[in-house]
Amino acid sequence: MKQLNVGDHRYTLPLFLPDATRGVVRGLSSQQVQEVGIQGVVVNTYHLLERPGTVVLKKLGSVGALMSWRGLIVSDSGGFQLFSLIHKHPKLGKITDEGVVLYSSEKQRRKTLFTPEDSIKTQFAIGADIMICLDDFSPVSGSAKRLQESVERTTAWAKRCKTEFEKQCRKKGLSKRNRPLLFAVIQGHDQPALRQQSAQELIELGFDGFGFGGWPLDSNGDFDYHIARVIADATPNDKPRFALGVGSPANIVKLRLMGYDLFDCVLPTRDARHQRLYVLNQPLNQVNFSGKRPWYQHLYIDRGRYVADPTPVDQYCDCPTCKNYSKAYLHHLFKIQDSLAFQLAITHNLWFYAQLMKKLQQM
Numbered sequence: 271m272k273q274l275n276v277g278d279h280r281y282t283l284p285l286f287l288p289d290a291t292r293g294v295v296r297g298l299s300s301q302q303v304q305e306v307g308i309q310g311v312v313v314n315t316y317h318l319l320e321r322p323g324t325v326v327l328k329k330l331g332s333v334g335a336l337m338s339w340r341g342l343i344v345s346d347s348g349g350f351q352l353f354s355l356i357h358k359h360p361k362l363g364k365i366t367d368e369g370v371v372l373y374s375s376e377k378q379r380r381k382t383l384f385t386p387e388d389s390i391k392t393q394f395a396i397g398a399d400i401m402i403c404l405d406d407f408s409p410v411s412g413s414a415k416r417l418q419e420s421v422e423r424t425t426a427w428a429k430r431c432k433t434e435f436e437k438q439c440r441k442k443g444l445s446k447r448n449r450p451l452l453f454a455v456i457q458g459h460d461q462p463a464l465r466q467q468s469a470q471e472l473i474e475l476g477f478d479g480f481g482f483g484g485w486p487l488d489s490n491g492d493f494d495y496h497i498a499r500v501i502a503d504a505t506p507n508d509k510p511r512f513a514l515g516v517g518s519p520a521n522i523v524k525l526r527l528m529g530y531d532l533f534d535c536v537l538p539t540r541d542a543r544h545q546r547l548y549v550l551n552q553p554l555n556q557v558n559f560s561g562k563r564p565w566y567q568h569l570y571i572d573r574g575r576y577v578a579d580p581t582p583v584d585q586y587c588d589c590p591t592c593k594n595y596s597k598a599y600l601h602h603l604f605k606i607q608d609s610l611a612f613q614l615a616i617t618h619n620l621w622f623y624a625q626l627m628k629k630l631q632q633m
């Protein structure tokens with residue numbers, strides 16, 4: 271069984287990590303998240319840098335202390351928000367070799383710079399167990415030249431991140447045994463040769479794990495599983511592979527079978543808020559993932575047919591929601607827009623993911 275070792279903690283892989291973007295898995299307390307069987311969360315470096323900021327985080331010790339979370343904490347690099355902003359509003363910033371430059375507004379040219387070193391320093395203030403190098407996100411519509419540039423810049427920034435990471439470890443007296451882990455992100459969009467080049471350069475620099483950024487989509491709008499396979503084949507088996515931002519239960523199973531170990535996604539919580547719940551078609555221990563029959567389906571709790579349905583959301587689920595409440599009650603709570611609706615729906619969807627991980631860990 272593949273394990274993730276962080277300090278004295280051992281985690282059996284694969285793991286699903288819901289997004290606690292601003293230091294909260296929306297709708298649930300940290301204790302509730304732990305009770306549904308979730309062992310780790312992903313927080314967002316850029317959002318936490320804005321609020322509560324590094325001064326507060328350093329005073330409290332970590333975001334884990336702030337949110338009373340005792341499990342694994344992964345921080346992203348903070349780059350994704352900045353890149354999305356610049357791709358949407360090119361006048362608000364630009365990407366240079368030094369880092370990401372942001373302007374205060376389209377007219378005011380007061381600059382702030384977010385560098386690979388800033389990303390690592392902020393992730394130390396957050397107190398993450400797994401940190402992620404700032405990467406240059408390959409644009410989907412990028413020219414061949416821009417894609418090559420993004421791979422080269424990603425390597426250069428990963429090198430600077432590693433140097434800053436080692437500097438911070440020395441400063442804090444952290445040894446190889448008790449330090450956090452540092453992952454690099456492989457870029458190269460839908461080009462197998464570029465993905466392989468990116469992987470090779472990052473492997474040579476030496477990291478604790480590898481994340482895969484900028485998922486290309488195929489003509490059906492689904493993941494490009496061919497590229498996912500290329501990346502899995504290009505990375506070492508003894509290091510965790512992080513499928514960043516993935517995905518639906520079906521996506522996760524497919525990528526797990528290729529050798530991916532860590533997953534994080536907004537889907538289970540976002541779907542729950544939009545009244546979309548996951549329901550098994552048979553008990554999970556009887557599911558054969560290679561079978562032709564879909565092993566789960568979506569249930570839309572807002573449908574009129576559930577208004578007086580006394581049965582639980584999922585007859586095969588033992589989560590606190592399904593054990594105690596009916597479809598009729600959940601339907602009612604959404605209709606009257608009570609926050610308990612979110613809580614019960616998110617509890618069920620996260621439980622579904624946690625149980626799926628348990629099954630995959632045994633395979």
Ligand SMILES: [Zn+2]
Nearest residue numbers: 587589592618
């Ligand atoms: Zn349930």
